[in-house]
Amino acid sequence: MGCFGGIFNKNKVIFIMGATGTGKSRLSIDLATQIPAEIINSDKIQVYKGLDIVTNKVTEKEREGVPHHLLGEVEPDSDFTTPLVEDPLYKFKSRFACCFIWIDVSPPVLFSYVSKRVDQMVDADVLYCDKRMRKIIKQFFTSDYFLTEIEITLRISHVRLLVSWVLFLDLLSGSNKGLVEEVGEIFDPEADYGRGIRRAIGVPEMDEYFRAEAKMDETSKETLLASAIEEIKSNTCKLACRQVEKIQRLKNELRWPINRIDATVVFEKTSAEEADNAWNMCVFDPCMKILSPFLNA
Incomplete structure (x- = not known):
């Protein structure tokens, strides 16, 4: 996320860090609407076109008019694995004024949220069925x-x-459209799950289901689908753990000046209004206080 214009220097960069599902995109957009800034996506899967539900990309409406870069720009089957910047010693820190913000959420609370989120994506497939049945319903x-x-x-x-x-x-x-239908649209039994957007969590896990879908009865399909969903949840939680470990290493071992924001209370709220109020009070406002002296220095 880069700031520019007015009293802000062009070399100031704000890094929003956190595990999957913690609200990095929302915070980036909230901040960018308050200060002159553009957002650079650093998610290695969201850089690809397609699978907007599975990869949890922000929609055009959610972007609030803020320019986004490296979001849904690379062809799905491209092998986009080369680092954009070869900087193993993190020399960029001496070339830019950097502010690091880490949105942290208690693991049990985050894992519960991730599980519910996956269920919601699957529930959106309420009308998912084979194309023939869907056509009959519509007719x-x-x-x-x-x-x-x-x-x-x-x-x-x-x-x-x-x-x-x-x-x-x-x-x-x-x-x-839900997760199952979206993944089904790109399913290819000959596909390489180590390349392109098919590396996204939610795609390889559904492979066995789609291979067997046409050959099994409804009960067997439901069992296989349930197993795939649980695997998606498990792999997402494992990813979150790895992401937090990397951030903790930067903070504790490499001594990066990372500002930790605890957003756990936001995810514990049961209503959207309560969650929004908690977000503003516990996440957005503290971040603005951190950024004020940084941006005006």
Whole structure:
């Protein structure tokens, strides 16, 4: 995340660090809307085009008009593994004024959130089924018979039915596509899971399910899918642990001046309003206090 313009020097860089799912993208955008800044993505999987749900990319709306770089720009099958900057000794720290912010969340709380998040992505597949069945469903709900029934029922309870109809069309449009359907669209039995966007957690784990999908009964498929989902959750939590270990090494062994922000309380809230209030109080406001002297130095 780079700052520029006005009283801000061009060589000031803010690094937002943290494990997967802790809110790095949200914080980056929140800060960038308050100061003249652009965001540079450093997630090695989000740099690829596609799989926006699986890779948890921020949407255009969520970006709040803030310019983003290296986000969904590389072709999915490209081998984009070479480091952008060869700097094993971290010499960049002497060339830029750096401020490091680490969003930390208690592991048990984060793992619970990650598990729920994966379930939500899968639940969005409520209408996921094979393409033939999906076509049949769509044909029925757009048939003359169904539309005639709507006209009759509208006279009785038009508001409730109209809302249900709009929600159903929204689902059919694909706007609620889930993890299973999204991964299914790029499934290729000959694909290399060590290359490109297929390295993303959520893709290799679904391989066995898609290979066997057409040959198994519903009960067996549900069992296989449940196993894949649990593997996705487990691998995501393992990734989070590795990420935290790397940050702790930078802070404790290499003595980087990393500002730790504990966001645990945000993830413990049960309502969106409470979580937003906790975010502003425990994450955003403290970060602005840290950045104020840094940006004005």
